[in-house]
Amino acid sequence: MAKKKSKKTTTKPQVKKAPTKEDESLVTFNISKQKNFSEWFTKIVQIAELADMRYGVKGFLVYQPWSTIAIKRMFDLYEQELEEFGHNPVIFPSVIPESNFQVEADHVEGFAPEVFWISSAGSTGMLEERLALRPTSETAMYPLYSLWIRSWRDLPLKLYQSGKVWRYEGKSTRPFLRGREFIWIESHNVFTTMEEAEAQTREDMQISINVMHDRFGIPFIQFQRPEWDKFAGAVHTYAADTLMPDGRFLQLPSTHLLGDNFSKAFGINYMDDEGVSHPAYQTCYGPAISRIFGGMIAVHGDDSGLIFPFEVAPVQVVIVPILAKKQATKVKNYAEELRMLVKAMGYRVQIDASDKRPGDKYYYWEMKGVPIRLEVGRREAKEDQITIFRRDNREKTIISKTELEATIKKVGADLNESIKERAQEFFDSRLASAETLNELVEHIKSRKMVKIPWCSIDLDGENCAEEIKDQLAGAEVRGIDVQETKIPSKDEKCFICGNQAKCFVYVGKQY
Numbered sequence: 391m392a393k394k395k396s397k398k399t400t401t402k403p404q405v406k407k408a409p410t411k412e413d414e415s416l417v418t419f420n421i422s423k424q425k426n427f428s429e430w431f432t433k434i435v436q437i438a439e440l441a442d443m444r445y446g447v448k449g450f451l452v453y454q455p456w457s458t459i460a461i462k463r464m465f466d467l468y469e470q471e472l473e474e475f476g477h478n479p480v481i482f483p484s485v486i487p488e489s490n491f492q493v494e495a496d497h498v499e500g501f502a503p504e505v506f507w508i509s510s511a512g513s514t515g516m517l518e519e520r521l522a523l524r525p526t527s528e529t530a531m532y533p534l535y536s537l538w539i540r541s542w543r544d545l546p547l548k549l550y551q552s553g554k555v556w557r558y559e560g561k562s563t564r565p566f567l568r569g570r571e572f573i574w575i576e577s578h579n580v581f582t583t584m585e586e587a588e589a590q591t592r593e594d595m596q597i598s599i600n601v602m603h604d605r606f607g608i609p610f611i612q613f614q615r616p617e618w619d620k621f622a623g624a625v626h627t628y629a630a631d632t633l634m635p636d637g638r639f640l641q642l643p644s645t646h647l648l649g650d651n652f653s654k655a656f657g658i659n660y661m662d663d664e665g666v667s668h669p670a671y672q673t674c675y676g677p678a679i680s681r682i683f684g685g686m687i688a689v690h691g692d693d694s695g696l697i698f699p700f701e702v703a704p705v706q707v708v709i710v711p712i713l714a715k716k717q718a719t720k721v722k723n724y725a726e727e728l729r730m731l732v733k734a735m736g737y738r739v740q741i742d743a744s745d746k747r748p749g750d751k752y753y754y755w756e757m758k759g760v761p762i763r764l765e766v767g768r769r770e771a772k773e774d775q776i777t778i779f780r781r782d783n784r785e786k787t788i789i790s791k792t793e794l795e796a797t798i799k800k801v802g803a804d805l806n807e808s809i810k811e812r813a814q815e816f817f818d819s820r821l822a823s824a825e826t827l828n829e830l831v832e833h834i835k836s837r838k839m840v841k842i843p844w845c846s847i848d849l850d851g852e853n854c855a856e857e858i859k860d861q862l863a864g865a866e867v868r869g870i871d872v873q874e875t876k877i878p879s880k881d882e883k884c885f886i887c888g889n890q891a892k893c894f895v896y897v898g899k900q901y
């Protein structure tokens with residue numbers, strides 16, 4: 391394979407066309423993601439045609455094909471992994487009768503402020519019983535679980551569904567990252583013992599690593615959340631946080647150990663082999679794919695636009711024919727031949743046959759984040775060669791047609807590895823630790839996620855967490871890194887209350 395730092399590969403286009411208005415905006419996409427992340431994100435959503443914001447209902451998004459195709463791939467990869475671990479798919483209704491919704495007291499209290507209610511229908515007016523648009527499906531699924539589960543032989547029960555949920559978010563909304571309607575997967579699992587349920591939360595965290603880290607390339611830390619920040623009705627909540635380019639955290643999937651809180655409330659009991667009835671133990675896990683998508687594009691994109699992981703990209707390979715007047719037909723035919731070849735390899739491939747200039751096409755597909763571009767002009771057609779361009783490092787290489795299949799495979803894998811490493815390096819660079827309150831303040835100012843000694847993640851520590859929020863303009867205690875093995879020494883105190891520190895927690899600001 392001949393490597394080439396080329397500028398010479400492209401044949402100069404013969405016909406110069408005045409760029410249209412649309413072209414100009416594409417050609418000039420150049421926003422510093424690090425310096426102006428908010429602007430970068432808003433613009434890329436619009437220019438790359440990920441979502442249309444003009445639907446007119448706050449927090450509700452129109453997903454355009456370029457995001458939808460990627461999101462479908464993300465669902466596929468996630469669902470495959472869940473099924474690999476023994477989860478089966480189900481589809482439950484989107485509405486929950488109010489009486490079911492009210493069954494678990496903590497859960498109701500936690501979710502009530504965010505629920506959309508359906509109170510009337512048709513011309514007859516009010517419904518006999520209000521229906522909640524599910525904000526999450528515990529109270530939809532568990533009444534049925536109580537009917538399905540009879541004996542220990544029915545367990546473990548591991549089911550998941552993919553769909554939408556609705557939450558009336560008071561905070562400002564952001565496409566993909568925070569909305570009032572989002573698309574996700576939720577898995578709901580039932581076991582005979584607490585130990586098995588605990589093991590399930592660890593398995594869920596492993597699934598997050600296998601999919602979000604290994605396949606989507608997103609770096610994160612998984613935390614045990616403090617008592618005051620856990621899922622409504624859970625014994626413990628474990629959740630992953632990644633960091634946005636501005637150093638603020640974004641919460642990704644969480645898994646909840648529900649213990650027997652819901653099973654007692656919903657009567658999910660199983661008979662042991664001696665005929666004695668016991669409440670079952672439960673967990674639930676909720677990767678919000680729309681938000682993971684938002685996190686993924688934020689983490690990987692660069693100043694020229696999107697960069698998709700190879701497996702997820704809506705178009706994985708784009709072919710740009712460079713058409714000079716001479717031999718245009720030959721080049722066109724060659725491009726089509728390559729398209730057929732790449733398609734037969736099982737990749738999503740497209741030819742850019744528009745009459746834009748090659749340079750404009752390059753910018754456009756780079757902005758759209760297509761991982762691999764094949765450039766073919768007269769010389770390539772004549773010599774059965776291809777100039778192959780890799781989006782993340784902009785390297786161009788000339789290969790022969792016979793090397794195409796192996797090269798695409800290798801470049802795709804290399805791109806995945808290198809964007810994953812780059813994202814991890816950035817993530818690591820935004821982590822810090824502080825030994826004094828002043829150090830913490832400084833780090834938070836420079837938008838870092840900071841590890842500090844901490845009094846307690848039980849409810850005792852909540853006041854200190856509130857104090858941190860007040861003193862550090864909204865910074866939040868995220869919890870204990872589940873990988874953390876160190877405990878504080880005797881000299882280490884909580885910065886706020888001065889009590890002996892029992893653990894280390896991370897503090898950061900939310901995106």
Ligand SMILES: [Zn+2]
Binds near residue numbers: 844851885
């Ligand atoms: Zn404290």
